[in-house]
Amino acid sequence: MSNISHSPESAGGNLTARALREGIFAGIVALGLFVLFVGLETTQNIRNELVLNQRWGLLAIFVAVAAVGRFLTVAYIRPWMDARKAAAKAPAEADESFFKRNFSKIAIVALLIYPPLMVMLFGVQGSLKWVDNFGIQILIYVMLAWGLNIVVGLAGLLDLGYVAFYAVGAYSYALLSQYFGLSFWILLPLAGILAAFWGMILGFPVLRLKGDYLAIVTLAFGEIIRLVLINWTEVTRGTFGVSGIPKASVFGIWSFDVSAPNNFAKAFSLPMSSAYYKIFLFYLILALALLTAYVTIRLRRMPIGRAWEALREDEIACRSLGINTVTTKLTAFSIGAMFGGFAGSFFAVRQGFVSPESFVFLESAIILAIVVLGGMGSLVGIAVAAVVMVGGTELLREMTFLKAIFGPDFTPELYRMLIFGLAMVIVMVWKPRGFVGSREPTAFLKERKAVSGSFTKEGHG
């Protein structure tokens, strides 16, 4: 606290003068840079003549943003950041707040009461958006990111084709339920097993690769799966995708098909609504995501989990300790892929339709971005990152008030990738190791001390 208060005072007048100077300088530089790009615009008029539009107002905004931004940065933001850094260096308070200590428990309880709360707040039909667009969508990404975390965060194997396993899971459910009429509860584990199998198939050829080379091959693998799905039209129906995928049932007791006699709404004599199915799906994906987290936490304390982390730190040292790095890598790939497969079959059941469109490289990139943003290896950090990333982009759709500012043509959704990128850059500058940069040790003798991110490695393959 003391740092924050005294540092601006001591250098107060001096700092403002410097900030003003730098602000004006930044404004001049911005003017020089943008005068031709922004200040003048060439367009064609109705007679096909080239006319020069003068946009001095826009130019003024650009210059003002640069100047004011520079002024604020120098005068306020930087001193504030320095003070924060100094405060962080001082020993942290011994006991953290109740909220911070029990964050995961509170989060789980909040998620459990989330659907009823939404029904209470917005009505049965009104809750759809909040449960489906926000709840389920975010939880799918949380689960995918937790699955990828095993491969990237723990074992340190950079996998850019993770979406392939998501696709394998989704198509396993879609195709096997259509061709053989198997139910969701049989196909869910099967989809996981098949995805794990494909994880091993990917794992074998890339065992010797490291770092960039591994990333490229996994990227290619993801594209191969997608291209097979597009081109193997007899089985997958190509770009048309597979539609009419049967819904999941509550362990076969209640169905969500409108015509079925054991329909859930009928059984409880509720009004017909798709919201019940969505709420059921919400709890299903919540259970799957929590299973992923539970297994990951358990595995980290097992020899195999420790071997993954050791592999990330130093592969040669692992071999010198008698660890078979081949099987260690393969288990990381296949267990990570298995959770991708679970998530995939859930995705198919939720959408009722799968097509190769859903499994493009961008999806892999988003999942990887969530893992990196969250802090590699940290489950809580990854969950927060997923909420920020996926929830944030969903939230953009809701921001209709932005139209009042930027005009009726403004569609905030179109800017989501821009904001996505900007958010990533900011977080990476602010916290280079992700939201949760430290690592919880898996065993301790006297006290559990978090390992600072500066000691852990990212892995090189």
Add this chain to the structure above:
Amino acid sequence: MVSETMTTNTMTADPILKVEHLSMRFGGLMAINDFSFEAQRGEITALIGPNGAGKTTVFNCVTGFYKPTMGMITMRQKGGKEFLLERLNDFEITRDAKVARTFQNIRLFSGLTVLENLLVAQHNTLMKASGYTVLGLLGLPGYKKAAAESIEVARHWLEKADLIARADDPAGDLPYGAQRRLEIARAMCTGPEVLCLDEPAAGLNPRESLALNELLRSIRKDSGTSILLIEHDMSVVMEISDHVVVLEYGQKISDGTPDHVKNDPKVIAAYLGVEDDEVEEVIEEIEEIEGTAGGSH
């Protein structure tokens, strides 16, 4: 004199590691050329030589990180079980043949705590106890017991290496000398019969060197582990080793007790170099020694 020590060694003792006619070629470079030596059970064998002599290459061949071009490396365990190390993978050499190693440039898991480093070293024991993860995942008591035992093993070695106070700190946070000791403790946690140390005293101050000597002696005494070490620090080599092998340009130039090696003119020539006019003198001397050595066979 030379031949006597050599013959008595091979006759009476019980070699744990036998390297025969080892050669390693990297393209046109013969890094090791027809190199043979034996390490006796329960002894500390030092491998010394000038920079670039091929010492680390010998280590990498013994521990499976290189596949030798020629030669045979036999490891004979306590129970009489024999392993041909040149045929095994690097991780099998540690796991099955029980030969552990450390590295010249320390290779710790810097992001894991000191304790975790030692637990990773017990991977294979724990893996079996956890039923290859499956049983452990179900939370069976067998794994819990093994996990508690593994922590006790780690505690034992932490105490020996004087690292118990830092057990819960990240390995990368330790000072250099402690990292060296931790690497040795970690290798010992694999339960080896031969411990190969690649320059364990490099970069240590005299006090830390002394502590290292103590650690190595107690390892040999208490756990009966034989030690093979590469070292430049002669205070360590001459102090603790029972048997010294000298390597130059990939070939063995001397082999015997520390005292014998210390006075071997070939070794002196290799280490100190000789003046041009002394070369003939030295060569004569060497021939003379070799003559007597050959004669007594």
